[in-house]
Amino acid sequence: MEPLVVATTCLGINDITFNFRSKFDYCIVDEASQVSLPINLGPLRFSDKFILVGDHFQLPPLVQHRDPKIVQGLSHSLFKLLAETHPESVCELTYQYRMCxxxxxxxxxxxxxxxxxxxxxxxxxxxxxxxxxxxxxxxxxxxxxxxxxxxxxxxxxxxxxxxxxxxxxxxxxxxxxxxxxxxxxxxxxxxxxxxxxxxxxxxxxxxxxxxxxxxxxxxxxxxxxxxxxxxxxxxxxxxxxxxxxxxxxxxxxxxxxxxxxxxxxxxxxxxxxxxxxxxxxxxxxxxxxxxxxxxxxxxxxxxxxxxxxxxxxxxxxxxxxxxxxPTKKQRRSQVSITSILHKNPTLKNVVDDITK
The missing domain is CATH 3.40.50.300 (P-loop containing nucleotide triphosphate hydrolases)
Structure with a gap:
């Protein structure tokens, strides 16, 4: 209840502590261009004003779903939507300190x-x-x-x-x-x-x-x-x-x-x-x-x-x-495994996570 600044992830707003303090002056969402719109909306309801920080010219939110329409819809972040709809509200930070x-x-x-x-x-x-x-x-x-x-x-x-x-x-x-x-x-x-x-x-x-x-x-x-x-x-x-x-x-x-x-x-x-x-x-x-x-x-x-x-x-x-x-036997095995994973998206996600 006392800290002037409280930090959390977008999904962290479900923590029980937010039941006791549900109002802030500002909500600042970092890397907002990588967060899907529904997840981004959650923390905004706690604040009078919000600031989204990100770059929609880099990778969009990662969405995994069998329906390509759902993937396409959720791949548009709130950041991108607002930046394109209300360009007058965008402040470009043009100075960078990483690359030569x-x-x-x-x-x-x-x-x-x-x-x-x-x-x-x-x-x-x-x-x-x-x-x-x-x-x-x-x-x-x-x-x-x-x-x-x-x-x-x-x-x-x-x-x-x-x-x-x-x-x-x-x-x-x-x-x-x-x-x-x-x-x-x-x-x-x-x-x-x-x-x-x-x-x-x-x-x-x-x-x-x-x-x-x-x-x-x-x-x-x-x-x-x-x-x-x-x-x-x-x-x-x-x-x-x-x-x-x-x-x-x-x-x-x-x-x-x-x-x-x-x-x-x-x-x-x-x-x-x-x-x-x-x-x-x-x-x-x-x-x-x-x-x-x-x-x-x-x-x-x-x-x-x-x-x-x-x-x-x-x-x-x-x-x-x-x-x-790979030998011919190994190649046949790889093709077989690929076929199994293609038919089972959940298993494919597990394997992808293990082999990252």
Whole structure:
């Protein structure tokens, strides 16, 4: 009854203590753009005025239901509804203190129409410190032109897209799972190189849009226990000095995949990095989708695009965790499990939670 400020989750208003104190001057809801409308309405009834804080240009509320109409309806947050209906009530906080200027420019071009600004010159100019770039020399073979890791170690390259179209780096699809073992091995090499060069593991984050790819990356990077390996959705609200993104999709049809087409998810992915952003993917696939084509064109205009040379995966002889492709029996088993999970959404949710 006495504190001037009381903190709770939106669902926490059901606590018995709110039976005794049911009126406040203000209700401030943080991350309101990620909360479904009914849940957001609950705490507002306790206050005379309310303030919603969020960004509806990032991921919407997560809704799981068999009826797509219900999912679509509940995916529109109260924040988004009010922001679009009453723009005069919106106050944009345009100064950000996470990303360097180069990384910020990606979101400015894709989403924010150059409204974002760095909060200080220190933020704008920050770069990833690599204490000993020569530490990987003993693991390097091939000519100078094949030393693609030099592009990553260059402090001026704060955003870098590595195109693996010239490599044998096609995706593999088993049932509903998609992964790319060649891309995973390249990411293993990047992480290994950064750690050998003196970058702290807890400053590195690895991200993918596909859970099968995350499982593969966790196997390869099992010895790097402080490197966070998460989906883009799991990374929302988090950040790292260096983020490495595995886009996975690389196929003869040049399909980029639906997950990358969701511009809000792409926006979240790009804005998790503070000092260095490294993206691995297929240029040919990304040029086939309007959102990602705009993204690729911007990278080209900035000179932040690099084509990995043939044989790039053998230029550095770091000893990766042994990896082998699934056998025919394992693939049949995976397809069978996928079929069972598809028929039982509740069981699928349980399995997804366990394998996050």
């Amino acid at each position: 200027e180069d990384i910020m420019s990606l979101s400015n071009v894709l989403v924010y129409n150059n409204r974002l600004k760095c909060g200080s010159s220190a933020v704008a100019n920050q770069s990833l410190t690599i204490p000993n770039a020569n530490a990987i020399d003993e693991f390097t073979s091939g000519s100078v032109n094949q030393r693609w890791m030099d592009n990553i170690f260059n402090p001026k390259n704060k955003v870098l897209f590595l195109d693996h179209d010239q490599l044998d780096a096609s995706e593999s699809v088993v049932g509903e799972t998609v992964q790319n073992s060649a891309e995973a091995k390249l990411i293993y090499q990047i992480v290994e190189a950064l750690v050998l060069a003196g970058v702290d593991q807890d400053k590195i984050g690895v991200m993918s849009f596909y859970k099968a790819q995350l499982r593969l990356l966790k196997r390869l990077l099992s010895s790097k226990t402080e490197v966070e390996i998460l989906t883009a959705d799991q990374y929302q609200g988090r950040d790292k000095e260096c983020i490495i993104i595995s886009l996975v999709r690389s196929n003869q049809e040049n399909r980029a995949g639906d997950l990358v087409k969701e511009w809000r998810r792409l926006n979240v992915a790009l804005t998790r990095a503070k000092s260095k952003l490294i993206i691995l993917g297929s240029r040919a696939a990304l040029l086939n989708t309007e959102t990602t084509k705009t993204f690729m064109d911007f990278l080209d205009s900035k000179g932040w695009y690099y084509t990995l040379p043939p044989g790039a995966q053998t230029t550095y002889n770091f000893q990766a965790t042994p990896f082998s492709s």
